[in-house]
Amino acid sequence: MTGSAILKTNGFNLYYGSFKALEDINIDIPENQVTAIIGPSGCGKSTFLRTFNRMNDLIPNVKVEGKIKMADQDIFDMDVVELRRRIGMVFQRPNPFPKSIFDNVTYGPRANGLRDRAKLEEIAERSLRGAAIWDEVKDDLNKSGLALSGGQQQRLCIARALAVEPEVILMDEPASALDPIATLRIEELIRSLKEQYTIVIVTHNMQQAARVSDYTAFFYTDESRTGILVEFALTKEIFTNPKDKRTEDYITGRFG
């Protein structure tokens, strides 16, 4: 594996009440790379993604075991607000706030206490450029974020995440609610973002995983409905030379 790992997962289990949803996950997310998580529905890939920024804390009866470390710090011991500042998230459905584009992008920095208007404007431009949406919205930053198209809304949400300068960006099927052209733009964006950020993306779409990611993790579940990590390797390896029979069956479309 090239480069160092930014997130290290060790013997991780997750329970909804008494139901074991994820079992013994061991995975090191490499820094400044795109890691795709693929697998059939219900294998726990989204649940696993939401573990990194502890969004599962919002769900009752979720219990976790094992360790996840970010730069040698256990994320479960970290302040959750600070953790989420460092690990941003883009959701399946674009969810801009019912505010102006400018207020959407500067929401995070403002919450962190930044008041300087000039600095906020600078951050807004940099983030919107970073999310490849600046040219489309620069003339009317006071327009409501909800008035944009679905693809634009999603890029606005990416800009909003970039504005707080995270180290990692989690993407939970970020293009699944978008049309093919908007999807393509998001994929281009993901490839350009990895220069500066570590990206972990959950996707249903294997072609998408093959197109955008450097590494791929294949999650799987059987009748027990407990999700396990079957294989984690370079994306090239996974798609051309899978080690596990289940991975091969999945990527050749025999199920899922």
Place this chain on the structure above:
Amino acid sequence: MNTVKEFALQQTKAQQKSNLAQRHLIENIAFGVLWAAGAVAVLVLIAVVAYVLSEGAQVIDWEFLTTRPKGGLSGEGGMSTTIVATFYLVVLTIIIAAPLGIGAGIYLVEYAGEMQGSSGLQATVVSIIRFGVETLAGVPSIIFGLFGYALFVTTMGFGFSMISAALAGACLVLPVIIRTTEEALLTVPRSYREGSLALGTTQWQTIWKVVLPAALPGVITGIILSVGRIISETAVFYVTLGGSYHMPPSPIFHPKEFLSSGGRTMALHLYYLANDTAAFDKAMGTGAVLVISIVLINLAINYFTNRIDKKLRGL
């Protein structure tokens, strides 16, 4: 074989046809009955409002609105002081009830409720509180009046006064404000909260900057609803506000005297006029002013309900 099949097919077709006529008949009857029910309901309401307004219109003029009631059995004079007293009481009651009610609603939904993923004991406590709030919303208002009389008027020694009435009125409208606040918060999509929290904000920042602004029109609707409740309430204020038809002291220049002064709201005035005097026309006039106030308030509610829709659709 073939002919048998064809015959059977024809039979079903014929059946369907006769059945269709029957279904159309039932449809027409159902439509007729529902239409009649709707028409009667609307006509009754229109008749009530039209009667009060047309009777009231005969006495309502500038003088009626701006002179004080003269008191006594004749019911002479206008209703100026009751308009002022109603306005003061509404403002005072809302000042007391709104922060409590909105705060309780936020707590129930955002901190203790489904948005926070609470479970076990806390969830049970919340459901008990919610049941209590819903029950209180259905309790006859005179109960709140008697409670207010026992606690504020006598035990705490506030007497028949604005403060007693406002406290008792606050108890009356608290369930309304809590419930409308809860409903307004629940219409705010979960994705807004997640989006905000995922950016590294605290829960209070999320509530204050994203959730409350999105829910504000709904919360305001609850406040306006409460204003309507207070304006039209008689039982609670009958036993807490007294019936003085004098002009209440100015709340700004004489706050102490204001809080301890009795008063008479429009609805109470209407009650006194209809019960104790022969001035039935003036009772109607007061009633008409009340009805107009309520209509204006409902228009305001419509306005804010439309706003919340538009806001959530990004218009």
